[in-house]
Amino acid sequence: MKRVFIDGIIKNNMVLVLAIGLCPTLAVSTSAYNALGMGLAVIFVLTFSNLLISLLRNLIPRNLRIPIFIVIISTFVTMVDYMLKAYVPPLSRQLGIFVPLIVVNCGILGRAEGYAYKHPPHYAIMDGLGIGLGFAIILFIMGTIREILGQGIWLSIPGVFPGFKVFGEAFTNSSVLLMILPPGGFLAIALLMGLYNHFGKK
């Protein structure tokens, strides 16, 4: 069981290995705080949808499984969406459309179909937590890289905390804007995949 959790983070990492759910990964990893918020939302949805699907796995008719998965996943996503809107509105603004879009995140549907539907609940929970955490960690690292290079600060929270100043004034004034634009997302993800493959192979 522990194995499932660890595998979820490393061997089956959603972004680096399975390479699914890349769209939100690229879009919301512009800052570490956004990435953290998105990561937590995905962990929540993935864990609970995995649990519920696994519990119901013997009841769900085979040819009806996809619509039922979607109903279950969208229920949890909508819950997350409301809760973000109510309790952390600025974060909800920043993540915008990408919160509702978790419904069609192929990572979540993929785990429902590929794992939770075939395994008992305690394994499904561990898988959800592991995969979710793996996704969140990578997202957070990408957010960190992009925010530091792109804006010269780290962990800024809109309206609350201006962020740690990583570099001096001179850098902040002429930071590598490219990194918070879409190409920066590809650069960061390529860097991480390259590192993973290099050290993973050994």
Add this chain to the structure above:
Amino acid sequence: MKSKARQVSVLFIVAIISAFLLSFVYKETKPVILEYSSKELNSSLRKVFPDSEVHFKTVKYDTLWRVSEGNRYVGIVFRYGKRGYSSIIRPIVGVDSTGKIIKILIPKEGLSETPGLGMKVTEAWFGQQFSGLTEDEIWLRCDNENGKIDGVTAATISSRAATAAVREGLKEFEDYLSTGGHGESKWYSDDVIRLSGMEEVEEVVKDKLWKGKDRFVYLSYKKGFISKVGVVVSIHKDTVLGIHIQRPEEGIEETPGYVTRVSSPEFENRFGNVYIGDIDKLDALSGATVTSEAVKEAIKLGYEELIKERK
């Protein structure tokens, strides 16, 4: 058959559980969400109309607010959107009743202009340039010689869109601004009937014309010194029984002092029991000739409409 029934019932049960969960979360979070958004909206409105005494009334959701101080109408706040480089820029604009910009605010939320370039229109220095300007000055300097706005370097499209949104919004709500939200459509028939003193409406002859037992009542407008002046007239055959002139709190925007004094019982009483042909002979209020004439003209205009209906 059996398996079909099973399929339907499973999907049904899952949907029911989901609906139950969602309705619970919705009920818990809705008030919190609403409270936050109204608080946020209020603070934005306060920023563009910083007088602490004023209060805001929504005229059109998320688009137009009427601002008043006590009973006095002091201006409007509007939001108007214009396509920028990669999103729609929707500034919140506070305008005083003469059409001068008080302050504007370009919210970052929902805006996705280029970070570091177009997004700079949300910075304070850009917005501050608009304060005190009137419609014909709201142009980029490079686009119009009257323009007083410096665009953001390397973000001309975003700056131009923000500037155009303010200017075009001002044009869009011009009518509302000049009548203080009491444009023709805002004086409801109930108000008119109450002000005319008519006891019972027998027939609504047409828009702004009512028939009672012993009189006709009509509502008529004429441009005065600054804005339109609305007059409610009661008439029996050819005799004006009485009139009511729009009060400042009812939206008349004439110069305070002499000119708004036309909307007083003293002036209105001069029109009690007067033959319609003698209206022109009545004295104007000294110091407010234009507005007094507008009142007379409004009475005559409405009367012509009435004659047409009688035929």
